Amino acid sequence: MLTQNVDTLAAVAAVDLVKVYGSGDTAVRALDGVTVGFSRAQFTAIMGPSGSGKSTLMHCLAGLDTATSGQALLGGTDLTKQSDKVLTKVRRERIGFVFQAFNLLPQLTAAQNIALPLELSGRKPDPQLYAHLTDTLGITGRLGHRPGEMSGGQQQRVALARALVSRPEVVFADEPTGNLDSRSGAEVLLFLRNSVRELGQTIVMVTHDPGAAAYADRVVLLADGRVAGELDNPDIASVTDALQSLAVAR
Numbered sequence: 001m002l003t004q005n006v007d008t009l010a011a012v013a014a015v016d017l018v019k020v021y022g023s024g025d026t027a028v029r030a031l032d033g034v035t036v037g038f039s040r041a042q043f044t045a046i047m048g049p050s051g052s053g054k055s056t057l058m059h060c061l062a063g064l065d066t067a068t069s070g071q072a073l074l075g076g077t078d079l080t081k082q083s084d085k086v087l088t089k090v091r092r093e094r095i096g097f098v099f100q101a102f103n104l105l106p107q108l109t110a111a112q113n114i115a116l117p118l119e120l121s122g123r124k125p126d127p128q129l130y131a132h133l134t135d136t137l138g139i140t141g142r143l144g145h146r147p148g149e150m151s152g153g154q155q156q157r158v159a160l161a162r163a164l165v166s167r168p169e170v171v172f173a174d175e176p177t178g179n180l181d182s183r184s185g186a187e188v189l190l191f192l193r194n195s196v197r198e199l200g201q202t203i204v205m206v207t208h209d210p211g212a213a214a215y216a217d218r219v220v221l222l223a224d225g226r227v228a229g230e231l232d233n234p235d236i237a238s239v240t241d242a243l244q245s246l247a248v249a250r
C-alpha cells in the first residue's frame with residue numbers, strides 16, 4: 001500500500017514521487033522515490049545540498065511540474081492525474097506562492113496585485129482578512145503604489161498578502177528571503193511563523209539558510225532526490241549540524 005508511511009491527513013503529501021528529467025544517458029533522477037507529508041497548520045522548511053531536488057519537489061507538489069511517477073497529493077487531490085486546465089485552477093484557488101524574486105505584476109498597484117488571484121477566479125478578498133494582512137504586514141500606506149515604487153521588503157510583504165488572502169490550503173515559499181536584507185528577511189519569516197499560529201496557515205518553504213529554517217516547526221532534509229532526515233523544532237545549530245552531516249555522508 002503506497003500511502004502506509006505518509007500522514008493521510010496531511011495538507012500536502014508526496015508518495016513515492018519520482019521525477020526524471022531527460023532520457024537515456026543524459027537522464028537526471030531529480031526525485032528518487034520521495035514520500036513525505038506536510039501537516040496542516042505547520043511551518044515546514046525543505047533543505048538540502050544544491051541539486052538535491054528541493055525545487056523539483058516543491059514544483060511537483062504545487063502542480064507547476066509533472067512527476068514521472070508516484071502521487072503529489074493536495075488534500076484529497078492527486079495532482080499527477082489532473083489536466084493542465086485543472087492544475088491552473090488548483091494553483092489559483094488552493095495554493096499561495098511566495099517567490100525569491102517577489103513576482104508582482106509591475107503595472108499593477110499593490111492592492112491590485114493582492115486581489116488578482118482571487119479576481120481571476122471570480123472572487124473578492126474577505127475584507128476582514130485583507131485588513132488584517134495589510135495591517136500586520138505594515139503595507140496599508142503602500143496599497144496604491146506599484147512594485148517599482150517599493151523596496152524589496154515591501155514588495156515581498158505585498159506578495160505575502162497576495163499569497164494568504166485567498167486562505168489557501170498551503171503556501172509554498174521558494175527562498176522567500178533570498179533577495180532581502182537580514183532585517184526584512186526576519187520580518188518575512190516572523191510573519192510566516194505567526195500566520196501558522198494565528199491563521200492556521202500551512203506553509204512549506206525551500207531555503208538554504210539555517211537561520212530561516214529555524215523559524216519553522218520542522219525541517220525535511222533532501223539529498224540526491226531522497227528524504228535524508230528530518231528535524232522537529234529546529235534551531236540554527238541543529239540545522240547546521242544536520243546539513244554538515246549530509247555533506248560528509250555524500
Ligand SMILES: Nc1ncnc2c1ncn2[C@@H]1O[C@H](COP(=O)(O)OP(=O)(O)OP(=O)(O)O)[C@@H](O)[C@H]1O
Nearest residue numbers: 021022028030048049050051052053054055056057
Ligand atoms: N528542467 C530541468 N532539466 C534537467 N535537469 C533538471 C531540470 N531541473 C532540475 N534539474 C536537475 O534536477 C536535479 C534537482 O534539481 P533541483 O533544482 O530540484 O535541486 P535543488 O535542491 O532545488 O537545487 P538548488 O539548491 O541548487 O536550487 C539537479 O541535478 C538539477 O540539475
